[in-house]
Amino acid sequence: xxxxxxxxxxxxxxxxxxVIALFWVAFPFYWAFINSIKKPAETFRPTWIPILQxxxxxEHWTSELAIxxxxxxxxxxxxxxxxxxxxxxxxxxxxxxALARFQFNRPSNGGLTSWFLSQRIMPPVLFVIPFFLIMRQxxxxxxxxxxxxxNATFTLPLPVIILSQMFRELPSExxxxxxxxxxxxxxxxxxxxxxLVAPGLVAAWILCLxxxxxxxxxxxSLTNKSAIPMPVIIAGAEHTxxxxxxxxxxxxxxxxxxxxxxxxLAQRYIVRGLTLGAVKG
Amino acid sequence: xxxxxxxxxxxxAQGQKQGVAKRGNREDSTKYVFLLPAVVWIVIFTIFPLxxxxxxxxxxxRYGKINQFIGLGNFGRLFTDxxxxxxxxxxxxxxxxxxxxxxxxxxxxxxxxNREIWGKNVWRAVMTLPLFATPVAxxxxxxxxxxxxxxxxxxLIAALGGTPPPWLSNPTWAPIAVMLIDIxxxxxxxFLVALAGLQGLPEDIYEAAKVDGSSGFQLFRHxxxxxxxxxxxxxxxxxxxxxxxxxxxPSSLTLGGPGRATEVYSLFTYRTxxxxxxxxxxxxxxxxxxIIVSIIISLLFGRIRSLYEVSR
Numbered sequence: 144x145x146x147x148x149x150x151x152x153x154x155x156x157x158x159x160x161x162v163i164a165l166f167w168v169a170f171p172f173y174w175a176f177i178n179s180i181k182k183p184a185e186t187f188r189p190t191w192i193p194i195l196q197x198x199x200x201x202e203h204w205t206s207e208l209a210i211x212x213x214x215x216x217x218x219x220x221x222x223x224x225x226x227x228x229x230x231x232x233x234x235x236x237x238x239x240x241a242l243a244r245f246q247f248n249r250p251s252n253g254g255l256t257s258w259f260l261s262q263r264i265m266p267p268v269l270f271v272i273p274f275f276l277i278m279r280q281x282x283x284x285x286x287x288x289x290x291x292x293x294n295a296t297f298t299l300p301l302p303v304i305i306l307s308q309m310f311r312e313l314p315s316e317x318x319x320x321x322x323x324x325x326x327x328x329x330x331x332x333x334x335x336x337x338x339l340v341a342p343g344l345v346a347a348w349i350l351c352l353x354x355x356x357x358x359x360x361x362x363x364s365l366t367n368k369s370a371i372p373m374p375v376i377i378a379g380a381e382h383t384x385x386x387x388x389x390x391x392x393x394x395x396x397x398x399x400x401x402x403x404x405x406x407x408l409a410q411r412y413i414v415r416g417l418t419l420g421a422v423k424g
Numbered sequence: 425x426x427x428x429x430x431x432x433x434x435x436x437a438q439g440q441k442q443g444v445a446k447r448g449n450r451e452d453s454t455k456y457v458f459l460l461p462a463v464v465w466i467v468i469f470t471i472f473p474l475x476x477x478x479x480x481x482x483x484x485x486r487y488g489k490i491n492q493f494i495g496l497g498n499f500g501r502l503f504t505d506x507x508x509x510x511x512x513x514x515x516x517x518x519x520x521x522x523x524x525x526x527x528x529x530x531x532x533x534x535x536x537x538n539r540e541i542w543g544k545n546v547w548r549a550v551m552t553l554p555l556f557a558t559p560v561a562x563x564x565x566x567x568x569x570x571x572x573x574x575x576x577x578x579x580l581i582a583a584l585g586g587t588p589p590p591w592l593s594n595p596t597w598a599p600i601a602v603m604l605i606d607i608x609x610x611x612x613x614x615f616l617v618a619l620a621g622l623q624g625l626p627e628d629i630y631e632a633a634k635v636d637g638s639s640g641f642q643l644f645r646h647x648x649x650x651x652x653x654x655x656x657x658x659x660x661x662x663x664x665x666x667x668x669x670x671x672x673x674p675s676s677l678t679l680g681g682p683g684r685a686t687e688v689y690s691l692f693t694y695r696t697x698x699x700x701x702x703x704x705x706x707x708x709x710x711x712x713x714x715i716i717v718s719i720i721i722s723l724l725f726g727r728i729r730s731l732y733e734v735s736r
Contacts, residue, residue: 160536165550168612172553174576175565187574234462241458259462262470266669266717268690269710272480272703273473296469299462328454359560359672360690364698374560378676388568398561406556407549414620417555421658422617423624 179203179392186388203389207397212376217397220356220372222287224401227294228351234295235302236344240332242303243310244318259303260419262296271364278365285370290362294355301354302347304420305412309343310336346412353402353409373398481708487701498708508709510684511692518599518688519667522606526663529607530614531656535648537615538622548619551612562605563676567592570601570677595685598678602686605673610666614659621655622648661724668717689713 178186180199190196207213238259242252250258274293275284283289317339318331326334337344359374366375377398406413415423481498484491502508537547554562570577570591578588591601629647638646671690674680680687680695687695693713697706 157536160533161541161547164533165547167608168550168554170576171562171565171569171608172557174569178568189574189579234465237458238462241455245455245458247455247459255459255463259466262466264665264717264721265470266690266710266713268669268671268693269477269707269714270470270473271694272697272707272710273476275698276480276703277473277476292469296466299466303462329457332458353556357556357558357560359558359675360694363675364694374558374672377558377564378560386567386571388571391564391568395561395565399556399558402556402558403553406552410549410552413552413555414616417613418617418658418662422620422655 175392175395177392178388179396181389181392183387183389203393207390207393212371213394213397215369216371216373216376219287219370220374220401223290223294223362223370223372224352224356226287226291227298227355228348230291230295231298231351232302232344232348235299235347236306236337238299239303239306240310240336242307244315256303256307260300263300263419267297267360271360274361275364283365285366285368287370289365290355290358290370290372293361293365294351294358297358298351298354300419301350301416302344305343305347305350305416306340308415308420308423309340313339343412346409347416349405349409350412350416353406356402357399477707477710480704481711483704485701485703485705490704494704498705501705502708502712507684508692511687511689514599514685514687515668515670515689518603518606518670519664522603522610523660523663523667525603525607526611526614527656527660530611530659531618531652533611533615534618534622535644538619548616551615554609554612555616557609559609559672560676562609563602563673563678566601566605566673566677592678593682595682598682598685602674602677605677606667606670609673610663614663617655617659618652621652625651657724661721664720664724665717668713668720 177191177193180193180201180203181190181197182200182202185197188197193199241247242256246252247255270293278284278289283292313336318335321331321335322328356372357374359378362372362375363378366372377394409416415421482493482495484494484497533551537544537551541547569575572578572588572590572593575591577591581588589597591597625648629651630643633643633647669690670688671694674686674688674691678686680691689709690713693706693709696702696709
């Protein structure tokens with residue numbers, strides 16, 4: 144869009160708004176961080192700068208990380224996120240390639256794509272009961288596997304949409320050339336097309352990872368002990384320990400830093416992922 | 425970046441070209457090797473559970489076990505359950521307020537950020553941070569942010585000369601606290617998508633309009649707004665659908681309380697299902713939410729269908 148000439152006053156107002164917006168966005172993270180390194184008594188004082196205003200401590204981090212439940216939950220969250228993201232990226236990439244390179248009739252390519260995308264529109268709470276009953280039936284209640292299967296299902300639209308767009312942008316001549324040289328469809332896919340969409344592949348995987356890590360409703364419904372991930376630990380924490388600001392800070396950061404940092408790495412793809420491909424960032 | 429309509433045409437043309445090229449080897453069965461795993465997966469994990477949910481909704485349950493077939497009995501309860509209506513009303517209020525504020529704030533900020541400024545990529549990265557901050561963790565952090573004595577929000581209000589409200593213990597203020605966290609989390613989504621849209625607008629139209637002597641507001645009213653309309657409708661649709669699912673933040677910030685003041689629809693259904701083990705009725709409630717969301721989609725989808733076809 145065209146750059147507009149702005150007056151000095153305009154620039155000032157504009158700068159103030161930008162600063163307020165950034166402060167508003169960043170404050171909760173800073174608040175969690177600062178509390179996580181304060182001594183308990185210090186958390187009730189309005190001090191903001193570590194070292195200068197108070198002596199920082201890592202004792203809450205070490206004691207929180209020494210709790211077996213927390214260790215277990217971090218491990219569970221990691222396994223669920225990696226398992227679900229990997230599964231959904233594999234399934235989604237194959238489907239994306241099919242939608243980008245082949246012609247389907249009844250249902251058409253467009254119909255198939257909308258059908259994949261519609262999975263993100265369903266209210267998850269609708270699935271709580273059937274999944275609970277089915278998982279109980281097949282003995283996957285309170286297992287990491289159960290949650291991997293579910294999260295793979297609900298993140299599947301992301302790789303489908305991100306990668307079908309990337310495959311479409313790739314000239315099909317490259318694969319055709321490989322096929323003239325004697326490669327099969329599969330070989331052309333694995334050796335020519337797939338390496339060329341590697342950035343999108345990684346981005347889709349990362350976004351699935353972040354979504355699966357953050358998922359709460361199914362994690363809460365389908366676990367009660369051995370498969371509990373971080374979001375469920377956090378939701379129950381208030382009642383087991385009361386609200387201690389320093390532990391809140393540690394737990395909140397332990398839970399939300401991994402997906403937040405990962406998502407920054409996939410930043411270029413966030414907009415198209417979250418708008419189901421309709422808008423490219 | 426090309427404008428949205430341009431992209432649409434381009435992709436349509438590409439699609440047609442590919443269609444022609446591929447028609448020669450239509451019998452090629454490899455394509456199903458690529459497509460079927462995902463299709464089978466979704467059929468198993470969503471279509472099958474949906475059918476199972478329909479089945480369950482015809483039964484009454486006792487202690488989590490099927491008790492008896494009651495036909496449409498669970499559907500009848502939807503009309504008479506005052507607590508369900510309360511939860512629905514809380515959710516509608518939540519959706520109306522948060523989505524309106526997020527749209528206005530997000531689009532406004534996008535307009536402000538949409539110019540050459542120093543460190544633009546860094547600012548943009550900061551604005552994406554809330555999107556993937558675990559919502560349930562944000563709710564938990566909210567307990568400290570909205571702490572009545574010495575919490576940072578109330579400290580700020582007191583510093584500005586206001587009377588700090590009893591955020592989490594008061595049925596009027598607790599929903600506002602929940603809304604504020606949702607607004608914190610999702611305004612950046614509106615912002616990022618709107619900004620992507622703004623940066624795709626063709627520059628020459630603005631040049632031409634400026635030559636004609638249009639003012640800043642005229643440019644906005646007659647060029648920016650109409651060109652952005654499809655994207656804004658799309659953002660609205662996605663936010664509405666997403667907001668109706670709200671569960672995580674009230675679950676951890678207020679546990680639905682005080683009383684039932686923040687017991688949103690999904691939380692109510694969750695409790696029906698797994699606190700009272702009334703599985704059949706909970707499944708029925710899930711379908712009501714699906715119907716509501718589907719009505720919203722069908723009302724808005726026509727307006728943005730052209731935009732959606734980009735993603736074919």
